[in-house]
Structure formats: C-alpha cells, structure tokens
C-alpha cells in the first residue's frame with residue numbers, strides 16, 4: 001500500500017488534498033494521470049450500464065436536495081455510526097469496528113460474547129466513554145442567511161436523486177419496468193474513521209444504478225446484477241482470485257434492505273467491501289410518495305397492473321474502484337525484465353492496466369533528439385492524440401523511457417528510428433517499432449497502418 005501511495009504521488013495519480021498546507025483530513029486530489037484513470041473507469045462503467053444495455057438510462061441530479069428527501073429516506077434519523085471517545089487521548093473510534101476487532105482477537109479464548117466494556121482505546125489503552133450515535137451527513141446553508149430553515153445537506157449517496165426522478169426518467173425515456181437509472185457523482189459522509197488512502201474518504205464519487213423491477217422478480221434480478229458486478233471487474237482485468245462475495249447477515253442489513261451482498265476485494269489489509277448490491281424493495285419509492293404526496297406507483301400499460309417497483313441497487317465507489325485497479329495491476333520485477341537495455345536493473349515496476357483503463361494508451365519516442373526523427377514522432381503523436389491519450393518522450397535511453405511508461409501502465413511504446421527514415425544510400429521503410437508492455441515483444445508496423453493496428457490491439 002505504501003508503494004502504491006508513493007507511486008500515486010510521484011507519477012501524478014493522487015496527491016494529498018491541500019498538500020502545501022499540510023493536508024486536510026483524508027481528502028485527495030487527482031493529478032494529471034489520476035484524472036485520466038478515473039475518467040476511463042467512469043466511462044467503462046457508464047458504457048457497460050447505459051450504452052451496452054438498453055434497459056438502463058442515465059441521470060445527473062443535483063448534490064443539494066430538499067431536506068425532505070433525507071427525512072423520507074431515513075438518513076436524517078438513521079444515517080449514523082456508533083461513536084466512542086477515548087477519555088484519555090480524546091481519539092474517536094467507530095464502536096462497531098472496535099468490537100469486531102476485539103471479537104476477532106478473543107475468538108476461541110472465551111465463550112461469552114465481547115462487549116464494549118471489554119474494549120480499550122487502541123491508541124493509548126485508555127478507557128472509552130459512552131457509545132453515541134453520530135449522524136454522518138454534512139450540512140451547509142442554502143442562500144445568504146445562516147438559519148435553521150436554510151440548512152441543507154450534501155448528499156451522502158447519489159441514489160436518492162434517482163428515486164425522486166423515477167417518474168421523470170421513466171416517462172421521458174418511455175421505459176417499461178424492468179429498467180434502471182444510472183448516475184455518477186460526488187457523495188459526502190462525515191466518516192469517523194476515514195483511511196486506507198482513497199478507500200474511505202469524506203468526499204468521494206459514487207457510481208450507482210437503481211434497477212426497478214416487478215415485485216416477485218426481485219430475487220432473480222438480484223442474482224443477475226451480482227453476476228454483472230463480478231463480470232465487470234474481471235472484464236477490465238481484475239483477477240478473479242482477488243474478488244469474492246460476502247452475504248450480509250440479516251441483523252446487519254440497512255433499514256431499507258431485504259438483502260445485501262458485497263463484492264469484496266482482497267486489499268493489502270485483508271478482504272473488504274468494493275461494490276455493494278442491495279435489494280431496497282419498494283422502501284424508497286413508498287417513502288417519497290408518503291412524504292411528497294406524489295404518486296410514485298407504476299402502471300404496466302400492457303397488463304394494466306399498478307404497483308410500486310422493487311429496486312435492485314449495485315452501488316460502487318469510483319475512488320475505491322480506482323484503488324483496486326491500481327492494486328491489482330501493480331507488479332514488481334526484481335532485477336528487471338529486459339536483458340538488452342541499459343535501464344537501471346534493480347526493481348522494475350509495471351502497472352498491468354487493461355487497455356481501456358490505462359491512462360495513456362501509447363507513448364511515442366524518437367530514437368534521437370534530432371530531425372527528421374523528432375518531426376515524424378511529433379506528427380505521429382498529434383495524429384494518434386485525436387483518438388487516444390498519448391505521450392511524447394525524447395529524454396533518456398529508450399530503455400529508461402520504457403520503464404517510465406511501464407510504471408504508469410502504458411500498453412504500447414512506439415519508436416521512430418533510423419530505419420524509419422533511412423540513412424545515407426538506404427531508403428527508409430516508413431515503419432516504426434511497437435513494443436508491447438506485457439509481452440515485451442517488438443513488431444515493425446507501417447506508419448500508414450499504425451492507427452488500425454493500435455485500435456485492434458487496444459480494443460477502444
């Protein structure tokens with residue numbers, strides 16, 4: 001994890017937020033490569049949901065919503081975590097996390113269940129205070145007057161924007177149930193214990209999809225979306241061995257859920273949630289109907305049946321997905337892979353990103369810093385850049401330039417050399433050397449065919 005955090009900062013994926021001021025509690029800024037990586041993940045998700053399927057439409061609702069939304073959804077009353085303070089060092093902890101850790105520590109050592117009174121502060125061993133509930137919604141004021149009537153909340157999930165637009169989207173897109181509404185956007189939670197880099201932060205992006213189905217068909221649809229989640233990650237290169245499902249115990253379900261299954265990832269600190277799938281039943285639509293006075297039922301125009309659809313919700317964090325793509329793609333090769341270059345032969349780092357996810361698709365190198373090689377390489381860069389995100393690099397040996405691109409996961413490096421342009425008495429072949437990041441094989445490809453060659457290899 002330390003290596004990923006170091007690489008992320010050094011190569012411009014992720015910087016600590018407000019870095020020059022010493023940072024601010026678990027916020028992060030995405031650098032030049034990070035923003036490309038994040039965009040690619042977002043696009044891959046958006047395409048798989050709304051473009052490849054014809055039963056899911058998109059939405060982009062406002063972050064600030066009427067406070068009545070959060071009353072209806074149950075977030076004002078119940079979106080809280082149990083908090084305990086250390087009486088000695090004043091550190092704050094999630095009571096449930098401490099209890100879980102203590103129970104794991106005591107497993108097999110005693111029969112009686114572990115209680116909060118058995119737990120001490122993990123930082124200083126001090127006594128912990130009374131457990132209390134802490135609402136995680138962030139507040140602000142709408143308009144110039146800071147009064148109670150102007151209080152609004154930064155959304156803690158994007159899902160509610162979808163529920164309140166159920167009728168708008170369904171009628172305008174002329175969709176029949178079963179169909180879904182997808183949305184990507186920022187959510188905010190005043191987490192008590194953010195941490196593990198971009199795994200848990202207070203400001204993060206969610207990619208959520210609410211799939212509206214006829215009651216009675218919900219369990220079947222749940223299975224199908226569960227499979228979609230696993231297929232999506234493996235399709236974009238995440239190793240199946242690092243993924244598994246975890247069924248939530250009935251007593252741990254959120255207030256709205258009939259069933260929840262998490263797709264978990266094997267993080268460096270152990271298995272943890274990556275993508276949650278919940279059967280939210282008709283809870284949200286009925287709550288919003290009750291609180292708004294608007295009819296949110298659905299009439300099937302083929303059978304004339306009227307009902308409140310059930311909702312299956314696969315909800316994924318974009319920042320967390322990015323962390324997983326980086327962790328899973330990361331590989332170190334001790335002693336290096338190449339035997340033919342003068343690149344430093346200590347530990348070589350490769351990010352084996354799927355081509356669709358890789359921030360830079362190809363890098364173009366002139367073998368020397370002189371014309372006509374540089375001119376041709378610039379021209380190639382400009383041509384390829386209309387289609388893909390590419391980089392031009394003329395500094396250092398070609399071996400070092402390969403290393404630089406391997407470290408950020410660029411699938412292909414293209415070298416313009418003397419054979420391309422020809423030398424005294426020898427005509428150029430108008431071909432370039434294309435080197436594959438993973439196989440390290442090199443192929444001579446005609447410049448006129450380079451674009452179609454890359455398109456076929458990249459698949460995007």
Ligand code: GAP
Nearest residue numbers: 157159199200201204274275276315316317320
């Ligand atoms: N609408 C349902 C919902 O929000 P959730 O399990 O609380 O469910 C869904 O969140 C996903 O959002 C999680 O699986 C995780 O990927 C991501 N997520 C939740 N809280 C997060 C946080 N504090 N930081 C980063 N990602 C988070």
